[in-house]
Amino acid sequence: MGNILTKIIDEKEIEVARLKETGLKGEALQVTRPSLVEQLRTAASMSVIAEIKRASPSKGEINLDVNPVEQALTYERNGATAISVLTDEKFFKGRIEDLQQVSQHVAIPRLCKDFMVDEIQIDRAYESGATVILLIVAALSQERLQALYTYAKQKGLDVLTEVHDEEELERALAIDAEIIGINNRNLKTFEVDLAVTERLASRLDSNRHLIISESGIKTVADVERVKKAGARGILVGETLMQAADLPETLKQFQLTL
Numbered sequence: 001m002g003n004i005l006t007k008i009i010d011e012k013e014i015e016v017a018r019l020k021e022t023g024l025k026g027e028a029l030q031v032t033r034p035s036l037v038e039q040l041r042t043a044a045s046m047s048v049i050a051e052i053k054r055a056s057p058s059k060g061e062i063n064l065d066v067n068p069v070e071q072a073l074t075y076e077r078n079g080a081t082a083i084s085v086l087t088d089e090k091f092f093k094g095r096i097e098d099l100q101q102v103s104q105h106v107a108i109p110r111l112c113k114d115f116m117v118d119e120i121q122i123d124r125a126y127e128s129g130a131t132v133i134l135l136i137v138a139a140l141s142q143e144r145l146q147a148l149y150t151y152a153k154q155k156g157l158d159v160l161t162e163v164h165d166e167e168e169l170e171r172a173l174a175i176d177a178e179i180i181g182i183n184n185r186n187l188k189t190f191e192v193d194l195a196v197t198e199r200l201a202s203r204l205d206s207n208r209h210l211i212i213s214e215s216g217i218k219t220v221a222d223v224e225r226v227k228k229a230g231a232r233g234i235l236v237g238e239t240l241m242q243a244a245d246l247p248e249t250l251k252q253f254q255l256t257l
């Protein structure tokens with residue numbers, strides 16, 4: 001595991017211990033819970049999973065003053081398929097309350113974008129209105145990956161299983177992951193290369209697996225490139241958080257498939 005990911009996961013173990021001590025509310029938000037899988041399978045255009053991202057380890061501050069609900073509503077009104085909410089506080093300056101608020105205002109799927117190592121985080125994501133969780137293959141043993149995947153599916157959540165190389169892709173296929181996120185960002189070096197999507201997607205059957213290209217998407221040409229590689233969706237943070245004309249950028253990214 002790379003440096004920053006190791007640091008983040010160490011921090012998550014502490015967070016999980018704290019969560020277990022304080023416990024959860026025990027009641028889930030009463031919100032609609034649409035299926036991301038269904039939306040991805042039936043979409044005629046590139047699905048955009050639009051992210052609420054205040055800051056990141058690689059970029060520092062991105063948009064600290066964002067109002068998550070306003071941002072999510074702008075995403076939804078301009079055709080985003082789903083909203084990704086970064087809920088990690090220490091490294092991304094997010095918060096679980098962002099997800100709770102966004103979930104109460106938008107009807108499209110919500111991804112709880114965090115570093116899951118324990119079932120209690122999945123329970124908290126569900127209570128907070130998430131319909132999708134992220135599992136990062138590089139952060140989990142195969143046994144934990146399988147256990148968390150099964151647990152989330154049993155709760156009715158969709159799972160975005162994230163990979164960055166061939167070995168991780170094999171591990172995602174071994175758990176029969178349906179939505180595969182190919183992260184173009186190397187979490188050890190922060191280098192971003194869309195060729196990662198091209199390389200890994202070429203090993204997948206894009207009719208069977210729902211491929212999402214994650215990170216570093218800045219232009220329509222980038223979207224064209226990952227679409228050609230077989231992606232049905234893109235996960236975009238920084239570009240949308242800093243767009244001069246957000247509605248226009250978002251619409252331009254929804255290329256016909």
Ligand SMILES: O=C(O)c1ccccc1NCC(=O)[C@H](O)[C@H](O)COP(=O)(O)O
Binds near residue numbers: 057214216
């Ligand atoms: O973005 C980072 O610096 C980062 C560092 C360590 C672990 C994860 C990280 N990012 C999480 C993501 O997956 C991205 O937020 C997401 O793919 C959107 O990326 P971008 O469009 O490049 O903001």
